[in-house]
Amino acid sequence: MTKPLLQVHELSKSYGGIKACDRISFDLYPGQVLGIVGESGSGKSTLLGAIADHIAVDHGNVTYLSRSGEDLEIFQLAEAKRRLLMRTEWGFVQQNPRDGLRIRVSAGANIGERLLDIGVRHYGNIRDEAAHWLREVEIDPTRIDDLPAQFSGGMQQRLQLARVLVTRPRLILMDEPTGGLDVSVQARLLDLLRSLVRNFHLSVIIVTHDIGVVRLLAHRLLVMQQGQVVESGLTDQVLDDPQHPYTQLLVSAALTP
Numbered sequence: 001m002t003k004p005l006l007q008v009h010e011l012s013k014s015y016g017g018i019k020a021c022d023r024i025s026f027d028l029y030p031g032q033v034l035g036i037v038g039e040s041g042s043g044k045s046t047l048l049g050a051i052a053d054h055i056a057v058d059h060g061n062v063t064y065l066s067r068s069g070e071d072l073e074i075f076q077l078a079e080a081k082r083r084l085l086m087r088t089e090w091g092f093v094q095q096n097p098r099d100g101l102r103i104r105v106s107a108g109a110n111i112g113e114r115l116l117d118i119g120v121r122h123y124g125n126i127r128d129e130a131a132h133w134l135r136e137v138e139i140d141p142t143r144i145d146d147l148p149a150q151f152s153g154g155m156q157q158r159l160q161l162a163r164v165l166v167t168r169p170r171l172i173l174m175d176e177p178t179g180g181l182d183v184s185v186q187a188r189l190l191d192l193l194r195s196l197v198r199n200f201h202l203s204v205i206i207v208t209h210d211i212g213v214v215r216l217l218a219h220r221l222l223v224m225q226q227g228q229v230v231e232s233g234l235t236d237q238v239l240d241d242p243q244h245p246y247t248q249l250l251v252s253a254a255l256t257p
């Protein structure tokens, strides 16, 4: 039987008296897209940050099945190994591309930098790879020397994806990747994400408050309210027949024009 790529076990994180994440557990399988939905303040970003070890948890653990078949306890890894893993097998896509890009260097350098980080040194190859990944994310490779600031918001987000994908990660964590974009730009980005997930057999955890985004992308859903998972399951099942009153509210709010 296929083993989970990621096992999240009883993750908890409080800020003072606020339980931002309260004993969250789930498994993510290879090639699966898991959507995490909930209102602002429900704990989605804290959960994502905790999984990526950006936020120190109070309790719980995360186990990742590496490319070489090792079960790695993320919070127990030595710093160097954790950093290498985050640069190679994992990727993080920020809501604001400015947080995920280096704004003062060219598009090509943004992509190439990730390869330099993992020890690639042949500059010709790096430039070719950067051009290749620009094409993959539907950016004209003749823009390779442009700065991110010369790109539209949607293009910046696609550039961020190229920067993440160049090291061929297996797991991508995304925090509201379509937030703040116009509806038509969002739709194009979602289409692109869908084909990238399929073509590269990516496993993805995507945090959003937008039910439309998870309906299009996610195989499974976790619904969070006040730091807890109140409902989970296959996306269509959860959205077409929500059981928990909070999920019912989210779904009906999304239907109201």
Ligand SMILES: Nc1ncnc2c1ncn2[C@@H]1O[C@H](COP(=O)(O)OP(=O)(O)OP(=O)(O)O)[C@@H](O)[C@H]1O
Residues within 6 Å of the ligand: 015, 018, 019, 020, 038, 039, 040, 041, 042, 043, 044, 045, 046, 047, 209
């Ligand atoms: N650094 C922090 N210090 C104190 N409280 C925090 C901190 N980060 C988050 N919180 C609190 O934890 C709870 C969960 O916040 P979190 O940002 O994870 O929610 P969210 O669902 O991602 O919200 P949003 O969609 O607005 O980003 C909230 O009550 C928030 O105020």
